[in-house]
Amino acid sequence: xxxxxxxxxxxxxxxxxxxxxxxxxxxxxxxxxxxxxxxxxxxxxxxxxxxxxxxxxxxxxxxxxxxxxxxxxxxxxxxxxxxxxxxxxxxxxxxxxxxxxxxxxxxxxxxxxxxxxxxxxxxxxxxxxxxxxxxxxxxxxxxxxxxxxxxxxxxxxxxxxxxxxxxxxxxxxxxxxxxxxxxxxxxxxxxxxxxxxxxxxxxxxxxxxxxxxxxxxxxxxxxxxxxxxxxxxxxxxxxxxxxxxxxxxxxxxxxxxxxxxxxxxxxxxxxxxxxxxxxxxxxxxxxxxxxxxxxxxxxxxxxxxxxxxxxxxxxxxxxx
Amino acid sequence: xxxxxxxxxxxxxxxxxxxxxxxxxxxxxxxxxxxxxxxxxxxxxxxxxxxxxxxxxxxxxxxxxxxxxxxxxxxxxxxxxxxxxxxxxxxxxxxxxxxxxxxxxxxxxxxxxxxxxxxxxxxxxxxxxxxxxxxxxxxxxxxxxxxxxxxxxxxxxxxxxxxxxxxxxxxxxxxxxxxxxxxxxxxxxxxxxxxxxxxxxxxxxxxxxxxxxxxxxxxxxxxxxxxxxxxxxxxxxxxxxxxxxxxxxxxxxxxxxxxxxxxxxxxxxxxxxxxxxxxxxxxxxxxxxxxxxxxxxxxxxxxxxxxxxxxxxxxxxxxx
Numbered sequence: 001x002x003x004x005x006x007x008x009x010x011x012x013x014x015x016x017x018x019x020x021x022x023x024x025x026x027x028x029x030x031x032x033x034x035x036x037x038x039x040x041x042x043x044x045x046x047x048x049x050x051x052x053x054x055x056x057x058x059x060x061x062x063x064x065x066x067x068x069x070x071x072x073x074x075x076x077x078x079x080x081x082x083x084x085x086x087x088x089x090x091x092x093x094x095x096x097x098x099x100x101x102x103x104x105x106x107x108x109x110x111x112x113x114x115x116x117x118x119x120x121x122x123x124x125x126x127x128x129x130x131x132x133x134x135x136x137x138x139x140x141x142x143x144x145x146x147x148x149x150x151x152x153x154x155x156x157x158x159x160x161x162x163x164x165x166x167x168x169x170x171x172x173x174x175x176x177x178x179x180x181x182x183x184x185x186x187x188x189x190x191x192x193x194x195x196x197x198x199x200x201x202x203x204x205x206x207x208x209x210x211x212x213x214x215x216x217x218x219x220x221x222x223x224x225x226x227x228x229x230x231x232x233x234x235x236x237x238x239x240x241x242x243x244x245x246x247x248x249x250x251x252x253x254x255x256x257x258x259x260x261x262x263x264x265x266x267x268x269x270x271x272x273x274x275x276x277x278x279x280x281x282x283x284x285x286x287x288x289x290x291x292x293x294x295x296x297x298x299x300x301x302x303x304x305x306x307x308x309x310x311x312x313x314x315x316x317x318x319x320x
Numbered sequence: 321x322x323x324x325x326x327x328x329x330x331x332x333x334x335x336x337x338x339x340x341x342x343x344x345x346x347x348x349x350x351x352x353x354x355x356x357x358x359x360x361x362x363x364x365x366x367x368x369x370x371x372x373x374x375x376x377x378x379x380x381x382x383x384x385x386x387x388x389x390x391x392x393x394x395x396x397x398x399x400x401x402x403x404x405x406x407x408x409x410x411x412x413x414x415x416x417x418x419x420x421x422x423x424x425x426x427x428x429x430x431x432x433x434x435x436x437x438x439x440x441x442x443x444x445x446x447x448x449x450x451x452x453x454x455x456x457x458x459x460x461x462x463x464x465x466x467x468x469x470x471x472x473x474x475x476x477x478x479x480x481x482x483x484x485x486x487x488x489x490x491x492x493x494x495x496x497x498x499x500x501x502x503x504x505x506x507x508x509x510x511x512x513x514x515x516x517x518x519x520x521x522x523x524x525x526x527x528x529x530x531x532x533x534x535x536x537x538x539x540x541x542x543x544x545x546x547x548x549x550x551x552x553x554x555x556x557x558x559x560x561x562x563x564x565x566x567x568x569x570x571x572x573x574x575x576x577x578x579x580x581x582x583x584x585x586x587x588x589x590x591x592x593x594x595x596x597x598x599x600x601x602x603x604x605x606x607x608x609x610x611x612x613x614x615x616x617x618x619x620x621x622x623x624x625x626x627x628x629x630x631x632x633x634x635x636x637x638x639x640x
Contacts, residue, residue, distance in 0.1 A: 132477070133476050133477045133481075147576070147577075149469050149470075149474050149476075150469075150472065150474070150475070152470065154469050154470070154576075154577055154578075155470070155578070156453050156469075156577050156578020156579065157452070157453045157578050157579060157580040157614070158578060158614065159578075160578050160610055160611070161453075161576065161577050161578035162575075162576070162578075163575040163576075163578075163608055163610075163611075164575065164576060166575050166608050167571075167572040167575050167576070168489075168568060168571070168572060168606060169488075169491070170491050171489070171490050171491060171493075171503075171568070173491075179608060179609075181606060181608070183491075248488060248491070251487075251488070252487040252488060252572065253576070255481075255482075255483040255484065255486050255487050256467070256474075256481065256482070256483075256484060256487070256573070256576050256577075257467075257474055257476050257481050257576075258474075258475070258476020258477050258478060258479075258480050258481035258482075258483075259476065259477060260477040286488060286501060288483055288486050288499060288501070289499075290480055290483075291480070291483075294477070294478065
């Protein structure tokens, strides 16, 4: 077997942490996972990761040399190498994860937040290969983003650029459950936001809907999608509205950095054309003439399950 | 006298074209102007510029060597060297001004739009010296912008990034007189937008105001400022509202590129604290916690009359 450069991608999530051994061209040779919440202490977590990942490396010792370890994590700061006050992780305060992992593995290690890692992964292995200017929007429980300008990820002054989910798209609109900001993109276009829209639309109308068969707490964006496919009008309206708000926000982003493409990623993308069509329509409607028809809007080409590991693995190539 | 590198800055405006001979450290040795509208034909315009600018160069022949010519113009495209369909200039279509000027002067020549030139000037000679990440907002007849990310101006895919004046800040808000877009920053925070706000506020209230002494067509942002300084309530409300809208928009921009500073420029900045205070207040109010108190908001340190020439002159240093 030909020897290749390998990298380890670790995606730290609130519940699970996934990791994989990845070839230079984006093939995951083997992957595994541990439960993040099983480790109250970060050192025990790193110890467990080390055990598991070492096995992967041994299993594929004849495939190539491991160049380094990339970690994607919520509130992961590229500049400091620390996870900083992540609300969705149980380790509180500042967690110097790069130092801990590099010491334990004796390998170069680099950290980024999960949305920026996703953009790097898309640039190295996915739809954004070869693009210099693009914006990746992750539509999941929250709305994250990673922005490329002139071939590089935008970090901003302190490494925390690209919080597009928290930009306001509806003045004085829906209050965000955690930030308290009003009318932000995340308040409407995250999975959580879509469920809130469903509740509002069901409350404000008396018309029939398949969604009324379910207790409120069982309504998820997946269920809304299923009902929409069965022709349910309210379910369809929910995606039409979500796409409209997303499209309006994307138009603003285009007029900021004039990207070649905007790539949508995350669980919500499984809504497909139900989301894509209104998003494209309202993005185009809100653009200056000079931008109309110029920006490709597309879904990520990466497998959702693999993408987080690939994004983290792509980080390794930012090590100099 | 010590020899220095000189550059020529030419600012093409709808009415006047200003030009100057500028030292490497931003001193304008001499400047002049011609009336843009006097030249129906672009060749005649370039011919007149050549005559006038040649005199300047002769007058200061012992000061240094001219490195090149920078031109700032509305709709000036850095990549193509052409002024493209500028609505405020009487030359229609595509004007290959870089080629015409370079041929006539036999000097390297570079073009950019006026807002990007202003940002380059601020970076080389003004408040943004040494900053890697900043946003310059030009508040004049329109609202323009120039964005620096990681030490470089953001051009985007086709050179037309940074149209922040056309981002929507009020969903379904005031229709822009020329683009037709609803609720854009320019519709509220340009000099034109401020006058529209004044007309709306005067129409919607019956309370006394100094502004009521003037015929509607005589109300300018300068007059509103003068009335505000005299304690006029409506005039003060106009700036409070303008600052609020501007501050909300700036918060969105901060969450995109996380700049160290935002620099306000253009005629409207003469409103000083009347504009700055509400702008700062509403920018901070709309930021995620991680950005609060992190962004310097300031006025340009360059003299308004000189800045356009300096911005154009700074362009010369982007020539390789």
